[in-house]
Amino acid sequence: MEQFNQLLVTGISNGCIYAIVAIGFSIIYAGTQVINFAQGEFVMIGAMVAAALLAKVSLLVAFPVAILAGCLVGAILGLCVLVPLKRAAVVSLVIMTVGASILIRGLAQLFWGEEGKNVPYFTGVSVNEDHTFHIAGAIVGAQQIWVVGITILLVIATHCFFKYTLTGRAMRACALNPTGARLVGINVHKMIILSFVMAAGLGSIAGVTVAAGIYARCTMGAALGLKGFCAAVLGGLGSYGGGIVAGILLGVVEALIVLVIPSMSDYRDAVAFVILLLVLLLKPEGILSRKKAVA
Amino acid sequence: MLKLQSVMTYYGRIMALRGISLHVDPGEIVAIVGPNGAGKTTALNTISGVLAPKSGRIVFDGKDVAGKPTDSLVDMGLVQVPEGRQLFAGMSVYENLMLGAYRRSSADKKTRLRDDLDRIYQIFPILKERQKQSAGTLSGGEQQMLAIGRALMARPRMLLLDEPSMGLAPLVVKEIFKVIADLRKERKTTVLVVEQNVKAALTVAKRAYVLETGRVVMEGASSELSKNPEIQRAYLGKGYKHMVE
Ligand SMILES: Nc1ncnc2c1ncn2[C@@H]1O[C@H](COP(=O)(O)OP(=O)(O)OP(=O)(O)O)[C@@H](O)[C@H]1O
């Protein structure tokens, strides 16, 4: 039971990160029908920029600057996708994002090198030791509480943004009916850029949060991006709620699988892809969505 | 208020408008009628900036607006109610209406948005009843009302209506056209309406243009046009005399 609880804690905190990345996929997909395979690189940019800055400044400065850097990369990618958006097939744009992710990673490696950079725990005892709490027999790190707390905040903030603000409504309107959006005077292109900026901002927040206590590396984006992608597809692309639930479920299943098949511990990362393949074969619209939904 | 001079619009290499000229005076209701594929929607989309004309002039309020983006035309008070309504189907009636006011400045909104919403609910009480319902679940008539209501939230001085009667029962058509006539009377809203329902269009409009294959082939006062034998044969059908009360 204690082992179960311990694994559950790990699973939930990992799953939260997947959930945030999944929201990013959905935001861009809803606005453009493009699956942005550079989503994982936003996570990496956030983590790397924070790690680089933390050598000189405190987290309170490094965190927001890392988010801004992520947003900037998002805006640039958004502009790059926007230029050919009308003429090119969606598939070409998706391939473009794959190219962009390789480019971003390559540039990061040129700039920062291959070495991992240490990012301290947000509220740890020291760089390498976190505060811990005992909850229901499981040891919970303060960083894991940060992860869950930040995820909850982001989910609420995203929800309120899309539901109650004019800009959020306008973004949903563009996704639902671009012609109608244009006729009420919404600048659809601006909204598309904004969706990239938001996805990148969310990704870089996830990046800083997940890197704390472990290393930030230029190559960390690929795996996290793919897990987030799995979550987004499982939840039904374009459905935020679905992606969040699927992300957390994915983290939990990944962690608990060793209870069922102990030999899986080395292949944990494969779990997501096996599930994804099964779902794509059996229920391609996602397990959690009845139809293609937005918000 | 609005003046088009030899406007040509293309889809790629296909010429859809072969140089049309028309004008609408302030406070006037003018209709464009014509068969399917005549270029009526193309004309409205060219005026509202969805399409850019290849040549010709479009003057709105004394300014050349040809090729201007839709959002700046909305700011100038020119708003289109599109063919097929183009509502935000997954969003509530209330949210659709609020998005109609998207371009209005925030200062203006704070003071008058609530009043405007109430007025639209007065014009279309059914929208108030349905305000929390998703726009996609409305009936055809209610959707048309919502499309008009959404456009009105922008406080337009001129409305472009593309086939508002499409797919609606005669009673609902009558109601919608009454609203259009009232808007002109009460708010001096200028209206350019495209219609396949020529009888309804000629009843509400003072003047009309007949568009065929991208050209204006006839124009004049509605009363004259509805007496024209060619129009009667082509658009009003045999039973026309019979249907006029
Ligand atoms: N997106 C498009 N691409 C290419 N050709 C188009 C496009 N839209 C319309 N056309 C063509 O332009 C011409 C005018 O079309 P338009 O939609 O303006 O006609 P309409 O008068 O509004 O017809 P309807 O009464 O059926 O709505 C038609 O021949 C049509 O085939």
Ligand SMILES: [Mg+2]
């Ligand atoms: Mg048409």
